[in-house]
Amino acid sequence: MSIYKVLGLMSGTSLDGLDMAYCHIWEENGHWNFDIKQTKDIPYSDEMRNYLKNAIYLSEPDHAQLHQDYGKWLGEQSKQFIDELEEEIDFIASHGHTSHHRPEDGITFQLGDGQVLANTCGKQVVCDFRTKDVSLKGQGAPLVPIGDRLLFHEFDFCLNLGGISNISFENNGERIAYDIGMANMPLNYITHQLGLSYDENGELARSGSLDHDLLKKLNSLEYYCSPHPKSTGYEWFTSKVVPLIDASSGTHADKLHTLIHHNCEQVAFSVRKHGNKPTSRLLATGGGALNQFFMDILQEKLGPTIELVIPDKILIEYKEALVFALMGVLRLEGKINVLRSVTGAIQDSCSGEVFFPISD
The missing domain is CATH 3.30.420.40 (ATPase, nucleotide binding domain)
Structure with a gap:
């Protein structure tokens, strides 16, 4: 029985901040189990909240810059939390923050560049859980x-x-x-x-x-x-x-x-x-x-x-961060983590992009 040690990151539409949940996740006798070991909430500054809130109106270059800046910020927060844990983690599963979501037009975008996040905190990252489903004619939501x-x-x-x-x-x-x-x-x-x-x-x-x-x-x-x-x-x-x-x-x-x-x-x-x-x-x-x-x-x-x-x-507060940690585990195991019956896609999928840290 393998126990995955995962840091799940979630930022939702309420824009109150970043939810971080360090979880142990394992499968035993055909059933998945979890233990939320430690959590942390990072409230957004007014500047960050407005930046994310208005991301939909940014020009393409400014939006690309925010994608990288937010990825770096996520990486910095993750590194600090991991240092506080004084425990090794296997990887980070990040939802990012949704700036655009128009699945009827084939568009969805989650801010928080996975490669920048991985480079900043020095850990493997699984993120971008919605794009594949939208490409399969799904809503890309809900994922939980x-x-x-x-x-x-x-x-x-x-x-x-x-x-x-x-x-x-x-x-x-x-x-x-x-x-x-x-x-x-x-x-x-x-x-x-x-x-x-x-x-x-x-x-x-x-x-x-x-x-x-x-x-x-x-x-x-x-x-x-x-x-x-x-x-x-x-x-x-x-x-x-x-x-x-x-x-x-x-x-x-x-x-x-x-x-x-x-x-x-x-x-x-x-x-x-x-x-x-x-x-x-x-x-x-x-x-x-x-x-x-x-x-x-x-x-x-x-x-x-x-x-x-x-x-x-x-x-109550960290269930979504927990579920994205689970989705990261399923992605690395090559198992279905997005259901067509939920999103309306043409098929179930194993969704998420995987990034490994690259040192300078």
Whole structure:
């Protein structure tokens, strides 16, 4: 039994920072197992956050420069974390940070040059997990469901509440997953207007009232009627959702309150649509699972037959970094790590580019 010692790196659409998870991953008796040994979160500076947020608008040369600069920064953060661990690692699995994602045009791009990252930290790197799937006519997203299937198979549904919300589940022997819609992205958009990083436990949202007109408009967005597989991101949010939020005359608290109700209604609708058992268990992770008001409303909307399971804080915050570590292991073992049933690609794939450090 080989135990892989992997550092998983994740930067999501919420732009709050870099999640780093040092994991042990191994296969035993046909089942994959994991142990998250140590974690670290590196918050982005305002400069870095704005740089990444506006990467979509950069010229080609400036975007290429950011790709290298961010790869170097990832390498520096990884090296510092590895030095703190005082333990050898086998390799780094990096998601990077998505700057462009238009799979319908065959385009996806994750910032963080793998070769620069490898050179900077002196370790083997596996990264760029989306491009191959998009070249196979897939959405290139979501990718985490391979981890849901292999590491969290005891749950009927796995829900991730990051910047956006996505769900995965088994259906007739196939893993199905898609982006439901929004989670923290619109909440952060509103709290940032108040000079807050986030709404602690959803207390501000809890104090608000429902804006029925805004709720109706949000629930009527065309994306929700689209069949899966489907994925969404920052472009959809800014073009379709922000104008509705800005047009509302409600207070900031009212908008937060309404958006949480909207998010939970869409999640509950997706779960009920695919549930086929008298009772089900749903695992919730991602930053949204730390928002108590969000979780209270979600359980209310799910109803008594669906158990909402909220794991420990480490798994809530670092599950995605863990899954990218697993995807790196599967890539090096030549095993499938991206599922066509999830992305809509013409075939399953073993995805990811491998880079070895090159010394000067």
